[in-house]
Amino acid sequence: MTCRKMEVLIYQYTELSPSERSLVEGHIQTCLSCKNLMEQVNQQQNLIRQAATVPVEIRNAAQLTHKIMSAIQPKPKPSWWGLFENHDIFVPRLAVSVAASLLIIFFAVEFFQENIPSTEYSKIDRGTSTLNTTQFLNTQWKRKEMTSMSVSIYNCLKRDDCAFKKI
Amino acid sequence: MNRVPRTTPEVLREAMAGNSKAFQMLVEEHQAFAYRVAYRFVGHANEAEDIVQEVFVKLWQHLNRYNHEVKLTTWLYRMLANRCLDFLKSARARQLKNQEDIEDSYSVSGSITTDETLLNQELMKAIQETAASLTPKQRAVFILRDLEDLPVAEVCEVLSMTAGNVKSNLYYARKELSEKLKVYYQTNNPISL
Numbered sequence: 024m025t026c027r028k029m030e031v032l033i034y035q036y037t038e039l040s041p042s043e044r045s046l047v048e049g050h051i052q053t054c055l056s057c058k059n060l061m062e063q064v065n066q067q068q069n070l071i072r073q074a075a076t077v078p079v080e081i082r083n084a085a086q087l088t089h090k091i092m093s094a095i096q097p098k099p100k101p102s103w104w105g106l107f108e109n110h111d112i113f114v115p116r117l118a119v120s121v122a123a124s125l126l127i128i129f130f131a132v133e134f135f136q137e138n139i140p141s142t143e144y145s146k147i148d149r150g151t152s153t154l155n156t157t158q159f160l161n162t163q164w165k166r167k168e169m170t171s172m173s174v175s176i177y178n179c180l181k182r183d184d185c186a187f188k189k190i
Numbered sequence: 191m192n193r194v195p196r197t198t199p200e201v202l203r204e205a206m207a208g209n210s211k212a213f214q215m216l217v218e219e220h221q222a223f224a225y226r227v228a229y230r231f232v233g234h235a236n237e238a239e240d241i242v243q244e245v246f247v248k249l250w251q252h253l254n255r256y257n258h259e260v261k262l263t264t265w266l267y268r269m270l271a272n273r274c275l276d277f278l279k280s281a282r283a284r285q286l287k288n289q290e291d292i293e294d295s296y297s298v299s300g301s302i303t304t305d306e307t308l309l310n311q312e313l314m315k316a317i318q319e320t321a322a323s324l325t326p327k328q329r330a331v332f333i334l335r336d337l338e339d340l341p342v343a344e345v346c347e348v349l350s351m352t353a354g355n356v357k358s359n360l361y362y363a364r365k366e367l368s369e370k371l372k373v374y375y376q377t378n379n380p381i382s383l
């Protein structure tokens with residue numbers, strides 16, 4: 024076996040099988056450079072083993088345990104009111120979205136009052152040139168009724184004949 | 191000195207059932223060992239502590255799947271090695287490579303400070319410094335086999351490597367360390383290799 028191949032085995036001496044070890048032993052009987060390398064590697068391994076005995080210490084063991092134990096505790100489920108407590112961003116966002124929703128509802132009411140007076144209106148066959156008079160008058164009457172209705176949609180919804188209920 | 195802890199089967203069973211008090215006992219028993227392994231890999235106290243914390247949180251989450259045929263410490267070695275190898279590949283590790291760790295964890299507190307212990311401490315720091323130039327795989331094999339003194343079969347299990355692969359990485363690691371340490375001691379220390 025060449026000295027180059029022997030070098031690998033010398034560095035791996037502690038991991039070798041008995042037969043591989045005797046191969047190395049045989050070689051170093053006759054090869055001085057491999058014998059020197061063997062001694063050097065042995066010395067290095069001894070030093071490493073000795074150095075490995077130096078204790079490695081945690082700076083604050085109790086604190087580390089505490090950090091680990093806090094990290095594994097299940098977090099409490101967020102309650103609805105909890106959302107208001109600790110969130111700086113959530114409350115202004117909620118306020119803006121509530122205001123926006125109210126505005127949309129207000130304009131929607133206005134729009135329906137102006138443009139869609141009743142379900143009958145949609146039933147008018149816009150394709151025919153002759154207008155069904157009764158239907159037309161009914162529609163006009165309902166339209167009048169709705170425009171006179173107060174801005175509050177809720178008053179209308181309280182009544183059984185509220186046109187909004189049919190939309 | 192490389193104490194590998196043992197947990198009683200009762201504590202382990204309780205922890206596996208979700209008992210956090212039992213798990214705390216397990217943490218207290220194993221954290222020094224886990225920190226030693228992580229510190230040997232990463233060489234920085236803060237990073238080593240973060241890794242230990244992450245590994246224990248992961249252990250808690252997966253403890254119900256623990257297989258009794260594998261030693262708990264082998265399982266921990268495996269989780270620690272995987273997490274440390276990920277860290278060594280990260281940008282954070284590259285960033286820290288040129289920074290000196292302000293507080294090193296090789297301590298002599300609680301033991302009698304002799305010339306020998308001081309020399310060993312210096313030697314360990316030199317080994318840690320030179321090991322930083324090894325590839326992550328070579329470093330892992332060197333730490334587990336030469337510093338932690340694990341049998342080759344366990345190193346194979348921890349790193350999912352074949353024995354041949356472990357041995358060839360050991361060869362390169364030891365050869366590289368031998369050359370680097372020689373240079374280190376020629377310039378820094380009276381000890382000759």
Ligand SMILES: [Zn+2]
Binds near residue numbers: 026054055056057058
């Ligand atoms: Zn030779």
